[in-house]
Amino acid sequence: MKNRDEIKAFFRGKGVPLTHQRLAVYEELAARRDHPSAEALHEALKTDYPSLSLATVYKTLQTLHQIGMVARVDSPTSQARFDAIVATHHHAVCTSCGRIEDLFDPRLDALPEPKAPGFRFSGHSVHFHGLCAACAKAVRSNRRKEA
């Protein structure tokens, strides 16, 4: 995703109106590599767009996320979730209902350490995301109803 024509085409293809605010938020985000929060984006944009509201930034990010133009850096649920197992293990997260299951797989415990200059790593965690059994079944029966 790069220039304005491509952006315009992408929105059109999704049938979603492209407003000045949406363009501004997307271009600001795309220009940065620091994974800003909604607030940080609003802060950065308010000089050029004094009337842009924080609520619009939130709504815009949701829209951009829905049409697949931006990703959120993890945090699957809004509430913190806890685990009495402190040994290294990983998680399967249901993107529909928030269900979290433990994954124990030694092949995931020893991953190649990536290059990240200056970073001193103390560990890692792997999240597999998808639909849990119950939600996958719900989706199937919905499809059947809609058909």
Place this chain on the structure above:
Amino acid sequence: MKNRDEIKAFFRGKGVPLTHQRLAVYEELAARRDHPSAEALHEALKTDYPSLSLATVYKTLQTLHQIGMVARVDSPTSQARFDAIVATHHHAVCTSCGRIEDLFDPRLDALPEPKAPGFRFSGHSVHFHGLCAACAKAVRSNRRKEA
């Protein structure tokens, strides 16, 4: 971590008082495999401990986390963070300042899919956590001061 004597010993070893509330929260969490939220734990406990407050559950979980008896299931920062790169990639997260850096490493893109009955996975993400260059340096100079 299992029986009450071991729990008691662990708290004593950390020099942290073991209250009824802390024991109750820990035992409830340890008995479950659904990664409950603070609220869910409070809900489950309030029949047996009607005076237990939600604030205490939050404080207790913080304490248990600090002494290494419980883990939080990721979500490194409280605010949502966004990324204009939607292609598969991974992240390095600084546990001290919240800095997030992109990691591009094809070896992390193709991981063995773990056994999770019924789950239909659509993808995965890997978080490496540790200290970024700046925070690692800050820790070093703090150590020097304290010495």
Place this chain on the structure above:
DNA sequence: ATGGATGCAAACCATTTGCAGTGTA
């Protein structure tokens, strides 16, 4: 023209905090 988007302010929800009283060590 018109349906969806914006902006404002209020609402919401998870989490934190101040403080008086209580319990653990």
Place this chain on the structure above:
DNA sequence: TACACTGCAAATGGTTTGCATCCAT
């Protein structure tokens, strides 16, 4: 006994929502 913990209620901070107005299509 002393200090840390609890419980309550109020405060906080991020995010969402209702509604009147505005704008992209």
